Structures are given as C-alpha cells and as structure tokens.
Amino acid sequence: MLYREAGQFKTSYRSDQAIFPIVQDRWFMWGLIAFGFLVLPLFANQYLYTEVLIPVLILSLAAIGLNILTGYCGQLSLGTGGFMAVGAYASYNLLLRLPDTNLIVVFLFGGLMAMLVGVLFGIPSLRIKGFYLAVATLASQFFLEWVFARVKWFTNYAPSGSVAVANLDLFGFPIQTPQQKYLFVLAVVVVLGFAAKNLVRGRIGRMWMAMRDMDIAAEIIGIRPLHAKLSAFAVSSFYIGVAGALWAFLRLGSWEPLAFDINRSFQILFMVIIGGLGSILGSFLGAAFIVLIPIFLNQAPGLLGVPLSTAMISHLEFMIFGVMIVFFLIVEPHGFARLWAIAKEKLRLWPFPY
Amino acid sequence: MRAPAASDIAAGEVLLSLENVSLSFGGVRAIRDVSFDIKKGEVRAIIGPNGAGKTSMLNVINGFYQPQQGRITFKGRTRSTMRPYDAARGGIARTFQNVALFKGMSALDNIMAGRTLRMRRGLLWQLLRVGPALKEEIEHRERVEEIIDFLEIQAIRKVLVARLPYGLQKRVELGRALAMEPDLLLLDEPMAGMNLEEKEDMSRFIVDVNEHYGTTIALIEHDMGVVMDLSDRVVVLDHGVKIADATPDEVKRDQNVIDAYLGVAH
Ligand SMILES: Nc1ncnc2c1ncn2[C@@H]1O[C@H](COP(=O)(O)OP(=O)(O)OP(=O)(O)O)[C@@H](O)[C@H]1O
Ligand SMILES: [Mg+2]
Helix, strand or coil, X not given: CCCCCCCCCCCCHHHHCCCCCCXXXXXXXXXXXXXXXXXXXXXXXXXXXXXXXXXXXXXXXXXXXXXXXXXXXXXXXXXXXXXXXXXXXXXXXXXXXXXXXXXXXXXXXXXXXXXXXXXXXXXXXHCCCHHHHHHHHHHHHHHHHHHHHHCHHHHCCCCXXXXXXXXXXXXXEECCXXXXXXXXXXXXXXXXXXXXXXXXXXXXXXXXXXXXXXXXXXXXXXXXXXXXXXXXXXXXXXXXXXXXXXXXXXXXXXXXXXXXXXXXXXXXXXXXXXXXCCCHHHHHHHHHHHHHHHHHHHHHXXXXXXXXXXXXXXXXXXXXXXXXXXXXXXXXXXXXXXXXXXXXXHHHHCCCCC | CCCCCCCCCCXXXXXXEEEEEEEEECCEEEEEEEEEEEECCCEEEEECCCCCCHHHHHHXXXXXXXXXXXXXXXXXXXXXXXXXXXXXXXXXXXXXXXXXXXXXXXXXXXXHHCCHHXXXXXXXXXXXXXXXXXXXXXXXXXXXXXXXXXXXXXXXXXXXXXXXXXXXXXXXXXXXXXXXXXCEEEEECCCCCCCHHHHHHHHHHHHHHHHHHCCEEEEECCCHHHHHHHCCEEEEEECCEEEEEECHXXXXXXXXXXXXXXXXXX
C-alpha cells in the first residue's frame, strides 16, 4: 500500500510527461542522487570507490550508449570497446597536446571523436542488418584495436604502448583522490543519464524505436532510415566515447589498447542484455550486476568459510553470466528492468491480488 | 484536421492521378496499364478478387514499389521515383493489410510517432526536454489525445500494442495514420478479420474522418456492403487490369465485375 499512484491524478499532460510520473519514483530518484552525493562520501572507503562505485557508474554510461543503439534502435553492435578506445585516446591526445584544456572539454572531445567514428562505422547499417551488421561492427572493433596498437602517434610513441594521465583538475579543483574522481563521475553520469532518458522519451527516441520495431512502417510515417540509424550511432558512440575516456582517465589512470578489447565489448553487451534492452534503468542495473558478481564471488566463500580457488571463482563467474544471459534472452529480453517493473506492478496492487 | 492552405487543391478536384501504370515482379504482372484518379474529399474504393493487385496499387502510390511504366501526379506534381518517406512528407498516410505497428511501443507512443514529421525541435532541445521542446511535446500530445478520444481508445493508451487484440491494433494503426494529418489516407482492408460490431465502429471512424476532417481516402475492402455504404466511386481490378470505374451502384450491376467475382466467395 506504500507504493500507490491512487489519488495522484494527472491533471495535465505535462505531469504525465514527467520523467518519473509516479511521485514515489521521483522521490526515490532524488533521494538516491542526494545519497550518492552527500551520504556515500561520509563513509565510503577507497576500495568501495575504485572497485565498485566508479566502475559501476562509468560502465553504466557505456551501457546506456550501447542500449541506445541496440536496445532502442535495434542495431546490434560488438564494437563498444573500440568506440570506448576512441574516446579514451582522443581525450588523451587532446590533453597531451593542449595540456591546459578544461577537463570537461577533454571528455566532450573524446565523446565527439567517438561519435564521428561511430557514424562512419554506422554507415553499413543502412545496407545490412542483424547478424551481418554485428560482424561489421566486430570488424570495426578489431580495426580500432589495431589502429591504437600500431599507429604510435596515438600513444605518443610510448615504447610500451601504455599511456598515463595524472594530476587532473577541474577549474583548479583537483580530481585525484578516489572520492574526487567518484564525485566527478557521478555528476557526469547523472547529467548524461537524465539527458538519455529525455531523449528516448521524445521524438528522437520514438524514431529509434520505430526503426527497431518495424522499419517499413517507420518509413511510411516519414522517418528516414538514414537519419534514424545514424543518429542512434552518433548518440550511442558519444556516450560510449565519454565512458571510454572516463574509464581510462579516472578508473585506470594508465592503460594500453588491451583495456578496450573485444572482451570489453562483450562485457557491455552482457550488461545491456541482463539489465534490459531498451531501458535506461536497466543499463544501470546490468552494470551493477556485472561489476558486483565477481566481487561477491570473491568475498562470499571466504566469509562463509568455504574457500574457493581463483580458478573456480572465475569458472563460477562465467557460468552465472552464461546462465543469466540465456535466461534473459529466452525468458525476459527486457532484463532486470522488466522484472523491476513487474515487481512494482505487484506492489501497487498489494495486498490485493487484483 | 489541418487548416486548409491557399495552395491546397479545392474539394472535388483531382488530388492524385495515375496514368497507364504498369508494375510487374519478374513474370508476374501485378498491375497492367491502369489509369484512374482520386478527387479531393472523396472516399475512393479499390476492390477486386484476391491477387487482383489492390495492395500493389497502394504500394505504388506511396512509393514502396516503383512502377515500370506510367505517370503518377499528386497535388499537381508529377513524379518519377519516390521513397515512402517522401510520400509521407507529401501528405500520404496509410495502414497495412497485416497490421504494421511498432510492437514494442505503447499505443500512445505509436500514435505519437505519427507526429514525427510535424515536430521540429532538434537533438539538443530533446536532451534537455525543457522550454520549447517540452512545449512541443505537450502540444502534440494534445493533438494525439484528440485522436485517442475520437477512436475511443483512451483505456489502452499506455498498453504495449503487442498485447492488444487485433481489432484494437487496427484502430491504433488508423490513429497513427491520422496523427500525420494526411491529405490522402490509404487504407488496406481496415476491417479484415473484424466482427460485425468492430466493422461498424471502423466504418463510423472512416466516415467521420472523411466528413469532419475532409481527408481524402482510398479504401481497399472485400466487404461489398461496406464498400457500397462508404465509397463515392469504385475502381475494380482483376488480374491487374482495371475492369470498371464507376459509382458503387453502377459497379454492382456491371457484368464484367459480376463475372470477375463469380466463383470467388466473399
Ligand atoms: N513483392 C512481390 N513480389 C512478387 N510478387 C508480388 C509481390 N507483391 C505482390 N505480388 C503479386 O502481385 C499480385 C497482386 O498482389 P496484391 O497483393 O497486390 O493483391 P491484392 O489485390 O492486394 O490481393 P488480396 O486481396 O489477397 O490482398 C499477386 O499475384 C501477388 O502474388
Ligand atoms: Mg492486398
């Protein structure tokens, strides 16, 4: 009975158009954001920041990016890692060559470069679909990996191929401790998260979904496939590029192209599938799940007094992900986000079954 | 639904004309040298036995198929080739014989999608969804709500269309086409597979759209009773050939038409 919309009559289309039309959802959202900014920093330790919070937030952003392309617009991509790398190396090179650039501009630049490359590699999607497009994006992944490993200019001729950034700051405020990094990432993710939510609820989001659900019918209502697909590639790659730059700068600090290999692409894809295709919330849930499960598997057996070998843990990890992915693909393609929606539906009626 | 503009064609004048249109798929000659026109404000029925080429005709009109021969003039402009989105831009909307809705979207979003061409605000405004972007969204929502009221589907606006029964899906699809505020509305068997009550509702909607909003309608329908009631003029196709073009009453008495339909149960 706590979670009720009874009595909340929407008296205008404006209130029906709100991001979270149900008051409890709205409070929950603002509460969560306030908690993230004000309460968490009071007790979080370095481990929580660097192993949990920062990775979940940054990978959520990448998952939102892929979800826009795959979940909303229906274009399967295996090139996420490559586009993250574009964001990371573009940002790195801007900062390297113009060291005084504002950090926000640096990340924006990473996003914009990834967007450019994303649109370029999105062009085949106008001719090919499904499996063939997936293979084409896979090719772009390998191509981009190769470029960053071989074209030494991008890594500033570092002999090891590994590059690093340090002593970052924003308007003179240092972004160096885990807490500072976390707060910065949180702010970026909140802003871009809301922006994505806005986008998918409006004209452009409907355009993408129309393309996903039935491209012929989309055309007859005046949607140009070119426009719909390439805009999805553009926005998606922007998000992924920013996520890649954040990952390199604020999670890794120093990195090599391997950080953005095909495994990264699959990791983000699994987040989207498990969290929920076509859901912004799902992108967060999926990222949290995939980051937390290995940590949980590492800690739980020890706490329970059943020590597991590292090899066993990584086997378990694969098995759990495998089972989850098969489960969600077959039973519930809308992932955790959908399960959450069903739970809310039940909660709304509780304690009456109907 | 749209305020008439000065450039618009007056009621009763030719809105769309097809001259000597032929379309074939390999060896199959779906349309053979067919000419007819549709006048502004009328309900024009296209009938014929199965496989006569009716759907192909609509596909030619809205740019899905490019005819091998013939000229098509819409609103005074003769065109050579055209993509479906150009047709949409020009003011042609349609529904499909087998419902073609966006299955993963709610009824409301499906109809809102029909407003795509009429919405202007770009990506940056959409990201922020404040000021002009929100205002635009709400204005269009209001228009869409009018359509939802008109089609009496208020109760299902937030339901995913995949979960709706067939009859309601057809209604939502009509709603999406109406949301485009078209000059010419192409309806491919809007009542196929419906029960009597649903057919009556659908007929009423079609009449209302035509009378109240002045929308020109091209209607493919197998139910002769419906055709007689709704249409002003009827084109009859058989094996891709036009065999009659007249008022419903005349068509009913036409010997060629009777022969074409003989042995074909409808
Ligand atoms: N894309 C296509 N490829 C090949 N042949 C086609 C295609 N579309 C239609 N045809 C053929 O063209 C002819 C006319 O088909 P059409 O669908 O226009 O008929 P129809 O009058 O709409 O029939 P129905 O009443 O069954 O809907 C048929 O012989 C059909 O097989
Ligand atoms: Mg047909």
